[in-house]
Amino acid sequence: MDRLAWRIPPNDGSEGLDSLVMESRDRLANLGFFAGAAVVWLLVGLVVTTRDPIVDPSAGFIGAALMGLAVALTLVPLLWLTVFGRHRQIAYRGDWIRAIRRSAWVGIIVAALIVLRLQDLLELPIALFIVVLTLVAEATLSAER
Numbered sequence: 001m002d003r004l005a006w007r008i009p010p011n012d013g014s015e016g017l018d019s020l021v022m023e024s025r026d027r028l029a030n031l032g033f034f035a036g037a038a039v040v041w042l043l044v045g046l047v048v049t050t051r052d053p054i055v056d057p058s059a060g061f062i063g064a065a066l067m068g069l070a071v072a073l074t075l076v077p078l079l080w081l082t083v084f085g086r087h088r089q090i091a092y093r094g095d096w097i098r099a100i101r102r103s104a105w106v107g108i109i110v111a112a113l114i115v116l117r118l119q120d121l122l123e124l125p126i127a128l129f130i131v132v133l134t135l136v137a138e139a140t141l142s143a144e145r
Contacts, residue, residue, distance in 0.1 A: 022084070022089065026080075026084075029077075029096070030077040030080065030081065033073055033074075033076045033077045034073075034074070034077055036073045037070055037073035037074040040066060040069050040070040040073055041070045041074075043066050043070075044063065044066045044067055044070050047059060047062055047063045047066060048063060051063070053118060060114075060115070060118040061115065061118075063114070064110075064111045064114035064115045064118065065111055067110055067111065067114060068107040068108060068109075068110045068111030068112075068114070069107060069111075071103075071106055071107050071110045072103045072104050072106060072107025072108075072110075073103070073107075074103075075099075075102070075103035075106055075107075076099050076100055076103045077099075079098075079099040079102055079103055080095055080096060080099040083095050083098070083099065098142065101138075101141065102138060105134050105137070105138055108134075109130060109131060109134055112130060113127060113130070
């Protein structure tokens with residue numbers, strides 16, 4: 001334990017983590033996205049437990065859309081908080097848009113893969129192609145100009 005003590009700087013309050021660094025609009029936006037995600041996850045649970053996609057084919061598409069939306073809403077604040085922490089608690093212009101765009105990509109991929117699975121069309125090469133195509137599109141959109 002003594003060997004690790006010299007690596008951990010003492011917390012004298014001068015450079016500690018403070019929740020007041022984040023602006024209230026960012027905090028409320030994060031909480032709003034998490035609350036929206038919780039509501040959509042409850043809807044996903046309702047659809048999964050009450051509807052059978054074999055009996056009602058539209059239930060599979062509804063479930064896929066809800067799961068994609070739930071994953072996207074859950075990822076928005078997580079991606080933004082990751083970038084916020086990596087930028088030493090500084091929110092730059094465009095961070096929210098980038099987080100929303102990236103989580104939308106993931107939500108679309110999740111919904112597409114679920115629909116392909118419901119149709120018995122999901123294979124590894126198709127899934128890898130969709131993921132790589134999305135990564136190329138995101139890399140193109142995120143390129144520094």
